[in-house]
Amino acid sequence: MSMSKKWWKCAAIRAVKTAAQTAVAMLPVAAAINQVxxxxxxxxxxxxxxxxxxxxxxxxxxAKD
Known part of the structure; x- marks a missing residue:
């Protein structure tokens, strides 16, 4: 496995999407208890x-060529 520039870009995009999905999933729960x-x-x-x-x-x- 080589960690090329393409790998870093793909990994970062995937990680940002995962973090955003996690944050969005938590908001309704936090709002349900009236405080985020x-x-x-x-x-x-x-x-x-x-x-x-x-x-x-x-x-x-x-990321594979």
Missing amino acids: DWKMVIGTAALAFVASMLTSLAGIPE
Whole structure:
């Protein structure tokens, strides 16, 4: 596995999408309790970003030449 510029770009795009999906999924729950804890939302989204980047180490099909 080589971590080319293309790999980094694909991994980053995938991780940003995962973080955004996680944050959006948390908002209705936070709104249901009438208070959005933004630190929790951002922290959880950041953790999802890191987890996605680590998962990408196993390979990203769209980054293959």
